Amino acid sequence: MGRSPHLGMLAMEGKNDLAVAQQAMEFTDVSHLACRSLDQISGGERQRVIIARAICQQPQIILLDEPTAALDPSHQLKIMNLMHRLRTRQQITVVMVSHDLNLAATYGDRLLLLKDGKIERTGTPKEVLTEDQLTSSYSCSLFVDKNPITDQPRVNLIPEH
Numbered sequence: 001m002g003r004s005p006h007l008g009m010l011a012m013e014g015k016n017d018l019a020v021a022q023q024a025m026e027f028t029d030v031s032h033l034a035c036r037s038l039d040q041i042s043g044g045e046r047q048r049v050i051i052a053r054a055i056c057q058q059p060q061i062i063l064l065d066e067p068t069a070a071l072d073p074s075h076q077l078k079i080m081n082l083m084h085r086l087r088t089r090q091q092i093t094v095v096m097v098s099h100d101l102n103l104a105a106t107y108g109d110r111l112l113l114l115k116d117g118k119i120e121r122t123g124t125p126k127e128v129l130t131e132d133q134l135t136s137s138y139s140c141s142l143f144v145d146k147n148p149i150t151d152q153p154r155v156n157l158i159p160e161h
Helices: 015-027 043-056 073-089 101-107 131-138
Strands: 061-065 093-097 111-115 118-123 142-146 153-157
Touching (some): 043 061
């Protein structure tokens, strides 16, 4: 399905199209799922299959809306590592919407923080994810420290009790 934009109205996939699809499946580690339907795979596998379909289009930019929402930590990590590989190995620009500030800090080069549809702040994770900025933007108590592994900001919720 990802090769549709490269085919004519009634054209069938050729050898090159199948090779591109195979490479995309290998890149996203979903080759073993090629004969299964989407309703037979997990949420994390489904996300990787959808990303493989997008890669088949050979884009310069991929836009993702909450690609890790409702995924367990293992699948979140696989998706985000995949996005990192797309940027570094395939030279694809990745633009991603996420409410997970810690994933954004870990994987994002540049962040854009929105509030009520307006830009609050843009910059590196260290410039955007400050305690003052986030407390103001989200109107709740947050504590920001440094992730000891990545050296990026780490956002922690502060419960009322």
